[in-house]
Amino acid sequence: MSDLTRMTAAELAAAVASGETSAVEVTQAHLDRIEAVDERVHAFLHVDTDGALSAAKAVDAARAAGEQLGSLTGVPLALKDVLTMEGIPTTCGSRVLDGWRPPYDATVTRRLRDAGVVILGKTNMDEFAMGSSTEHSAYGPSHNPWDLTRIPGGSGGGSAAAVAAYEAPLAIGTDTGGSIRQPAAVTGTVGVKPTYGGVSRYGLVALASSLDQAGPCARTVLDAALLHAVIAGHDPLDSTSLDAPVPPVVEAARQADVRGMRIGLVKELSGEGYQAGVEQRFREAVGLLEEMGVETVDVSCPHFPYALAAYYLVLPSEASSNLAKFDGMRYGLRSGDDGSRSVEEVMALTREAGFGAEVKRRIILGTYALSSGYYDAYYGQAQKVRTLIARDFAAAFEQVDVLLSPTAPTTAFLLGDKLDDPLAMYLNDIATIPANLAGNPGLSLPAGLAPEDGLPVGLQVMAPALADDRLYRLGAALEAALLDRWGHLLIEEAPAL
Amino acid sequence: MPSITRAEVEHLARLARIDLTDDELDHFAGQLDVIIGAVAKVAEVAAEDVPPMSHPEPLTNVFRADEVRPGLTPEQALSGAPAVEDQKFRVPRILGEEP
């Protein structure tokens, strides 16, 4: 048996199903790996050793009883700490939720459990998913397994780092403006933001309700598809959940057939601000697709340059309201309650003590954008820009099947580099934000290492709403071509930890 | 002329119930001024006749049947509470009145 932590999720599920190994062995191997490397990576905020082993035992017992196992039964997974899991701490990377143990499971969590996926623990993130580096976690940053002095992306840096560091073959992330895709790009892994409404948000602690979407993190496109299929589908508990069949993502990833596909290269997502090596690897990947007979077209999405501005109005506005509930009255931190202070004072002191700088900045910004007198100029106008961006997508998808761009403008930067420069930090999401604003699905997969710094570059694929399968068709085909070229997955070039 | 003043930030912090320190007020006022300057770019797009998008999907009329479902036990409901008395959430004295 090869090292269990190096196997893909698909391979692990097959090995568990065949009896080649047990779910407990697989789980223990990953718990050991976490034990060995997580002190340096800091991907996890909480490791649920007992819960994971007991879930693994249940899988082994089910197999022994002759029960039919699912496509990911017995496979370990790391869950972003923004999704609730009954009885297990859920902090969202914030002090304000210190010690809170939710009394209920998120729908994603419930579906994972039902599928026999073994949840190892909760992963680190920027506080309430606000950030692109995990440096805004109240519990300290995660580190990029490629270079521990660099950021693993964010907000889901913990989930991406856990997958990249072989602490888990799979992880769940959430993507509001790129928080699955950008970490995947800078860690050399695969990450997918499904169509908005494709995966239930019930139990996902909201950052920006109209943008948030949970999705898979993995080391291969097929693994991401397998996980996508487990968590997706209609949920009556989420009114924005789409009551439509889950796109055939697994079939698409297995077929990896790009014949006849037309690809659009988004003119506005290149050029100024994009690192040379990022653009170079992106162009090479496009060349490879062309060699495979894919037709590429340059398309223009003229309103994409306004996406970042619209996003930083919509997101803070919704967040300022979503985060109002953290006031120290019903759960989590309460600060300054000395018996003499009023509830108003205690709420304000709790929020002062419980939130970090980025969260406070965005709450203030959102409060500003929604306040009377400013609403039309800011929030209202930003919502119109959303419409225009959705129209750009719709026009582009009349010409092509998918759109391509670099996932992030640069490779992983050094920890601390942009920590107190919010605007510079925000620019990391410039290519990923349009898909969130319009609700489209997007996937990031490794395109190679930038020549100038030897760090992973991500390529983003975007598709029309509910055509998530196209992401996997193209992603799997490109992954296979790159595998042919390199002889291995890019992640295998990461230095040993 | 900054797009947002320190006094405005102070007012917004009060609305948002965050007891910012003086240092934070100074620091954030400068940063927010830069950010607001950048996001004001949305105003450059001529979009008078464009409908605003509040939801990124065309759903309407999503309803739930009027059926009672089991919720939480009082113990679960109160399990995270900083203070509890008589099976209720205990909170500091309330000064303001209900809107």
Added chain:
Amino acid sequence: MTADLLAYDDVVEAFDPVLGLEVHVELGTASKMFCGCSTTFGAPPNTQVCPTCLGLPGSLPALNAVAVESAMKIGLALNTQVADWCRFARKNYFYPDMPKNFQTSQYDEPICFDGWLDVDLETPEGVQRHRIAIERAHMEEDTGKSSHVGGATGRIHGADYSLVDYNRAGIPLIEIVTKPIEGTGRYAPEVARAYVTALRDILRGLGVSDVKMEQGSLRCDVNVSLRASRDGAYGTRSETKNVNSLRSVERAVRYEMQRQAAVLSSGGRVVQETRHWHEDTGLTTPGRSKEQAEDYRYFPEPDLVPIAPSREWVDKLRAELPEPPRLHRKRLQEAWGLSDLEMAAVVNAGALTPIEQTVAAGASVAGARKWWLGELARVANERGLAVDELPISVADVARVEALVGDGRINDKLARQVIEGVLAGQGSPDDVVAARGLEVVSDDAALGAAVDAAIAANEDIADKVRGGKVAAAGALVGAVMKETRGQADAAKVRELILAKLGQA
């Protein structure tokens, strides 16, 4: 803190009142607005809560279809338009009884708008009809309930701390807002009361709410302003919150008119503010001024999708609307064969629906009227309640009337039975059993009493035997006295006549 008041006649001499009424009605749905928790009133604290109505991180709302339908029914009954497309919005404010620190409500896109309700008011000058224009009826959720510990008993001010129960949080509310009501003149207080009464009747007729003001399922905010003349600009208004009985609506309007008139007459200015109504003293006291008003930062609720009622749906609801109460009354009056005066007595006593329901439960019209306008009206008046706020059900009243009809009790005993039910001693049958109130209808026992009465009054018995049947009344009286009123007089009479050969 008693404000100066101007005599009412002087108020209406010098000023013209303009009213605005905001009524919140709690719907009688089985589950809450956005989650499956029960809405039952009076459950132990925090037993009807879930992640959604507790506002736990990650929870989401799911809209109750019946609540939406009820909102549309209410609108249609108030002759409003139903929006083709509308959304919920978040009203952002921090308050401990609001678990998310925002209320999911409707803002600039109410589901129902632009309607009217006709209200008839009897005045010494005849019946006045006022058409009350309805601005909107929109959906929102109720808050939790706080109780206050320490300091002055139970009051929020001066309390040491508060305790919050979220059972009520998320119960569906419909807020019905009038346009400014003009032209009421001296009858402004009565019109306000008549409007709320008419609205309550409509809501009850629709079956969408139990409309119990004493339990808070119908709550009223009263806006009052005064202006110098009928065609003048509106004056500054006060908004008196939580006026929670019909009588108080009338009193609060009158009080605010007198208070504001005193301010204006002495050269002062009315402050735009919310005011608190004090049921015990009949006064209002100042609350929040407009300067302190919150900025609610409304925006469309991203967790709920828009509502776009189809024309078919709206048409179906419109077709199913019950008869409007005004027409309904007319029809009942004919069916019951009552004169205008008799019907007015029924309506003014607030007994129309109770009587109708009591009749539906099997009682005769005369019987139902007798109890609701008699004993029950008397007790309600004593207690300062509306008759239908008394703790007795229409089924109870119908049962009392049935017991009388069956001869198991007489009217005198029936009053005792009603008293027992009102005192919480159970159903009419429970009270009869517990108090041993049943009339003596056992033939053997009655027979003995009749024999004794005949023996003691042979002279009268002879007259009856001789054909003077009317003389039997004295014998009946003797038997009733003997049985301390617990005999069925008709039965006694029947027995006496039989024994004396006159049956």
